[in-house]
Amino acid sequence: MTVADPDPRTEDDPVEVVVATIARSAVEIRQGLVGRRSDADQENPSGETQVEADVWADELLADRLTSIDGVAQYASEERSEIIDCEDEAYCVAVDPLDGSSNLKSNNTMGTVFGIYDEPLPAPGSALVAAGFVLYGPITTMAYARDGTVTKYELTGGERSVVEEDVTLPDDPLVYGFGGRVPHWSDDFREYVREIESNPDHKLRYGGAMIGDVNQVLTYGGIFAYPALEDSPRGKLRLQFEGNPIAYVIESAGGRSSDGTQSILEIDPEIVHERVPLHVGNTDLIERLESALA
Ligand SMILES: O=P(O)(O)OC[C@H]1O[C@](O)(COP(=O)(O)O)[C@@H](O)[C@@H]1O
Ligand SMILES: [Mg+2]
Ligand SMILES: [Mg+2]
Structure with a gap:
């Protein structure tokens, strides 16, 4: 089934217009990666060196999303300030390119988005929709709402539907854990050993959260970028990465956790704050929470 993307000039649900705009832009973003793989010689608000494609994709999405009726704010991992629009209603937070360090080696990356009905920074409980685009051998989108x-x-x-009512398979198959192993806590390392020693599990780690999370969504399992000794809040950002991914995985019947609670329950203080992220099948996340308790 092919979905006729709503015409932004006639559609009256801003959420669907935002999603359709991201879906259309993704095809262009993919094309625009060519020739934009070098460092941009500047850092994002998290202190990471941006590549040219990070800056370009952020500007493209900012232009398009802020011109949609009903979008009140645009925030991105790649810019310090939130853009305020004249409209009210929905606030859009994006990671324009997730895993852009994979560009150099031409490996998988994504675009992540969350649509909140509260001003940013907002808790995950204020999300009305969220999803991600995956630039793999083909371009796909996973989108959660209601x-x-x-x-x-x-x-x-x-946009062609390939699967509706996506749920995590019951029997988890894949796992992937980010961060340097010497910087994991002893409890987390112990938990990883337990996951690895199960003969039904296999390692899948690609260095882009979206690629790794999409494998969990497809095969069942767990992805984590945990708290690290030199970075107690991990690496990933709550508004742009943690909340949207937690929303998708929880909507698919799985669970998210910062180690003690659902990521969607966290009250944010600042827009670029980080969060230890663990998502996957419910039983694996429950086991993780008891291992870290
Ligand atoms: O290579 P590292 O530093 O372990 O980090 C890998 C993680 O960082 C990220 O690339 C962070 O996202 P960005 O590329 O959007 O900054 C994740 O996609 C990935 O899981
Ligand atoms: Mg990212
Ligand atoms: Mg990014």
Whole structure:
């Protein structure tokens, strides 16, 4: 089934217009990666060196999303300030390119988005929709709203449904854990040993959260970028990465955790704050929480 993306000039649900705009832009973003793989010689608010494509994709999405009626704010991992629009209603937070360090080696990356109905920074409980685009061998989107997740394939301007009511498979298969192993806590290391020693589990780690999370969504399992000894809040950002991914995985019947509670329950203080992120099948996340308790 192919979804006719709503025409932004006639559609009256801003959430659907935002999602359709991101779906259309993704095809262009993918094309625009060519020739934009070098460092941009500047840092993002998290202190990471940006590549040219990070800056370019952020500007493209900022332009398009802030011109949608009903969008009140645009915030991105790649800019310090939130853009305030004249409209009210929805606040959009994006990671324009997740895993952009994979560009150099031409490996998987993504675009992550969360649509909140409260001003940013907002808790995950204020999300009305969230999702991500994956730039793999083909371009796909996973989109969660109203407790269900839909997967699409994106081709020049069209969104084709490949799966509706996506749920995590019951028997977890894959695991991937970020951060340097010497910087993991002893409790986390112990938990990883337990996961690895299960003969039904196999390692899948690609260095881009979206690629790794999409494997968990497809095969079941767990992805984590945990708290580290030299970075107690981990690496990933709550507004742009943690909340949207937690929303998708929880909508698909899984769980998210910062180690003690659902990521969606965290009250944020600042827009660029980080969060230890663990997402996957419910039983694996429950086991993780008891291992870290
Ligand atoms: O290579 P590192 O530093 O361990 O980090 C890998 C993680 O960092 C990220 O690349 C952070 O996202 P950005 O590329 O959007 O900054 C994740 O996608 C990935 O899980
Ligand atoms: Mg990211
Ligand atoms: Mg990014």
